[in-house]
Amino acid sequence: MHKKIVLTGDRPTGPLHLGHYVGSLKNRVILQETCQQFVMLADVQALTDNFHQPQKIRENILEVALDYLAVGIDSKKTTIFIQSLIRALPELTMYYLNFVTWNRLKHNPTVKQEIVQKNFGESVPAGFMIYPVSQTADITAFRADIVPVGDDQLPMIEQCNEIVRHFNRAYNTQVLVEAKAMVSRVPRLPGIDGKAKMSKSLGNAIYLSDPEDVIAKKVKGMYTDPNHLRVEDPGQVEGNPVFVYLDAFDPDQENLAEMKAHYQRGGLGDSVVKKRLNEVLQAELEPIRLRRQEFAKDPGAIMNLLLEGSDKASETADATLRDARKAMCLDYR
Amino acid sequence: MHKKIVLTGDRPTGPLHLGHYVGSLKNRVILQETCQQFVMLADVQALTDNFHQPQKIRENILEVALDYLAVGIDSKKTTIFIQSLIRALPELTMYYLNFVTWNRLKHNPTVKQEIVQKNFGESVPAGFMIYPVSQTADITAFRADIVPVGDDQLPMIEQCNEIVRHFNRAYNTQVLVEAKAMVSRVPRLPGIDGKAKMSKSLGNAIYLSDPEDVIAKKVKGMYTDPNHLRVEDPGQVEGNPVFVYLDAFDPDQENLAEMKAHYQRGGLGDSVVKKRLNEVLQAELEPIRLRRQEFAKDPGAIMNLLLEGSDKASETADATLRDARKAMCLDYR
Numbered sequence: 001m002h003k004k005i006v007l008t009g010d011r012p013t014g015p016l017h018l019g020h021y022v023g024s025l026k027n028r029v030i031l032q033e034t035c036q037q038f039v040m041l042a043d044v045q046a047l048t049d050n051f052h053q054p055q056k057i058r059e060n061i062l063e064v065a066l067d068y069l070a071v072g073i074d075s076k077k078t079t080i081f082i083q084s085l086i087r088a089l090p091e092l093t094m095y096y097l098n099f100v101t102w103n104r105l106k107h108n109p110t111v112k113q114e115i116v117q118k119n120f121g122e123s124v125p126a127g128f129m130i131y132p133v134s135q136t137a138d139i140t141a142f143r144a145d146i147v148p149v150g151d152d153q154l155p156m157i158e159q160c161n162e163i164v165r166h167f168n169r170a171y172n173t174q175v176l177v178e179a180k181a182m183v184s185r186v187p188r189l190p191g192i193d194g195k196a197k198m199s200k201s202l203g204n205a206i207y208l209s210d211p212e213d214v215i216a217k218k219v220k221g222m223y224t225d226p227n228h229l230r231v232e233d234p235g236q237v238e239g240n241p242v243f244v245y246l247d248a249f250d251p252d253q254e255n256l257a258e259m260k261a262h263y264q265r266g267g268l269g270d271s272v273v274k275k276r277l278n279e280v281l282q283a284e285l286e287p288i289r290l291r292r293q294e295f296a297k298d299p300g301a302i303m304n305l306l307l308e309g310s311d312k313a314s315e316t317a318d319a320t321l322r323d324a325r326k327a328m329c330l331d332y333r
Numbered sequence: 334m335h336k337k338i339v340l341t342g343d344r345p346t347g348p349l350h351l352g353h354y355v356g357s358l359k360n361r362v363i364l365q366e367t368c369q370q371f372v373m374l375a376d377v378q379a380l381t382d383n384f385h386q387p388q389k390i391r392e393n394i395l396e397v398a399l400d401y402l403a404v405g406i407d408s409k410k411t412t413i414f415i416q417s418l419i420r421a422l423p424e425l426t427m428y429y430l431n432f433v434t435w436n437r438l439k440h441n442p443t444v445k446q447e448i449v450q451k452n453f454g455e456s457v458p459a460g461f462m463i464y465p466v467s468q469t470a471d472i473t474a475f476r477a478d479i480v481p482v483g484d485d486q487l488p489m490i491e492q493c494n495e496i497v498r499h500f501n502r503a504y505n506t507q508v509l510v511e512a513k514a515m516v517s518r519v520p521r522l523p524g525i526d527g528k529a530k531m532s533k534s535l536g537n538a539i540y541l542s543d544p545e546d547v548i549a550k551k552v553k554g555m556y557t558d559p560n561h562l563r564v565e566d567p568g569q570v571e572g573n574p575v576f577v578y579l580d581a582f583d584p585d586q587e588n589l590a591e592m593k594a595h596y597q598r599g600g601l602g603d604s605v606v607k608k609r610l611n612e613v614l615q616a617e618l619e620p621i622r623l624r625r626q627e628f629a630k631d632p633g634a635i636m637n638l639l640l641e642g643s644d645k646a647s648e649t650a651d652a653t654l655r656d657a658r659k660a661m662c663l664d665y666r
Contacts, residue, residue: 047428051431094377099384125435129435328387330391332639
């Protein structure tokens with residue numbers, strides 16, 4: 001039977017945090033047992049809005065790879081690769097660009113939203129505008145069936161499949177495969193400042209690589225219920241980051257339910273809840289941090305592993321490209 | 334001393350005609366003696382507005398290559414190659430796309446004009462919009478000093494050099510070389526129907542591959558001075574396609590001057606002038622046609638020659654890409 005093929009990855013713009021861990025990394029550790037999984041370090045995509053900071057991307061390739069290995073993504077089960085080493089990808093992107101109009105790109109909801117977020121104004125780099133097409137190359141090159149995404153990324157998958165259908169129709173072929181979005185059911189982890197999203201750029205994240213004391217300090221300073229002023233006041237649990245994190249990480253959900261009830265009727269201080277969260281997070285993150293330190297001792301070995309993964313990924317992508325070129329009458333050799 | 338490097342080429346969308354011959358091919362035969370010349374069969378670019386007709390592009394790769402060889406472009410002196418076989422080109426294109434804004438592309442005068450000509454309306458393929466960036470990859474990959482162009486293409490070279498400067502500044506490098514446009518001083522050859530431009534799409538061209546009788550028939554049917562109704566009427570020489578062609582091709586320019594004077598004062602019939610033009614064109618085109626027929630006997634050998642040229646071109650382009658990637662901190666290996 002055909003093993004499902006998964007494509008996923010990250011932009012190497014900084015180390016990974018708890019939000020990545022809950023939202024995608026844990027899932028990858030599970031998926032690698034049943035699927036053929038490709039995990040991409042998207043350096044080319046990261047450059048589209050960091051093109052003047054190449055050194056940052058370069059450094060974070062290694063940091064993110066360490067995070068992957070530390071959480072248990074296994075390079076024997078998962079092909080971890082560097083996007084810019086896969087020569088088929090830019091070539092497929094060029095061919096796909098013929099199947100999407102300028103106007104369609106401009107109206108992609110995900111892209112529109114990100115243009116606002118990134119404050120590009122009138123100066124949107126063309127490389128950024130076309131990244132949905134570049135993603136289509138990523139997805140189709142590996143003939144991925146499944147692409148794990150957040151629900152804000154659904155328009156990207158729709159655009160990808162549109163291109164797939166146009167290409168297959170134009171060249172009367174079945175070379176390209178439509179992908180299914182696998183939308184994460186895990187609620188998004190808020191930042192430690194209470195903002196809706198944990199993110200590198202907001203500076204409100206707990207990183208997988210954070211040392212014990214940094215985690216403790218971040219937990220201590222976490223935003224909770226701003227109306228929970230005195231211990232005896234009733235506190236709010238919904239949307240309270242400390243409880244959202246406990247929901248996600250506390251193995252003792254029974255005790256957690258009791259704590260929530262206590263907090264809601266009043267009499268439970270934030271510091272007690274935070275103490276519990278610190279215990280829980282330290283227990284979860286310590287083995288990850290230790291494995292990370294172990295892997296970090298030999299960065300050369302990690303890079304070799306990425307190069308090997310990239311060679312393997314290249315073979316797969318080149319096979320797709322070969323078929324696509326044949327369909328396009330570009331099979332000169 | 335550094336030999337000047339020339340990059341030029343054609344979109345393989347149809348066989349080449351007299352306009353190409355006068356405007357560029359003859360020049361290439363001269364340039365190959367003193368420069369390092371790369372001539373590109375731009376199949377990828379041709380696909381941007383012919384993506385649904387890949388077979389047409391494929392067939393014309395061979396036709397155009399035959400035209401090249403027939404006019405005397407020598408594969409030992411000139412590297413003739415197929416664009417889609419040069420893997421560095423799409424990759425460089427992707428990186429360069431970060432250095433040009435969406436708005437800048439939209440306002441490129443050459444692109445704007447061509448969008449109107451090609452009746453794209455609101456449905457401009459993104460692949461077409463970005464072709465100035467793709468051309469920048471073509472030019473810079475070979476570190477071309479000189480790019481022969483028509484004056485309508487000057488904004489393209491300007492855009493190319495803009496990207497070169499941005500890239501070099503951003504990565505603090507001198508990897509990319511600015512190119513100089515070499516604007517043809519040869520006046521554009523009108524169509525046989527008197528329209529300003531000889532072109533495949535207008536169906537008003539004399540092809541290098543046209544047989545003798547087809548040339549004779551096309552010359553006989555040529556548009557001349559519409560007010561030159563009777564032989565004894567004075568006729569107009571300026572802008573009269575028959576005389577424009579004679580200016581370009583007649584080796585006996587003294588006799589031509591006499592014919593012009595005669596035509597202007599009246600008494601010289603169109604048929605006499607056309608007879609002369611037919612003689613001149615047949616003399617020019619016969620050896621080309623014969624060489625073409627000779628080369629056409631072994632299409633396999635021609636394709637091998639293109640593949641060899643493409644390998645050679647790939648080496649050069651890969652060296653540039655390697656330097657560019659190093660500047661971008663993408664030198665993982």
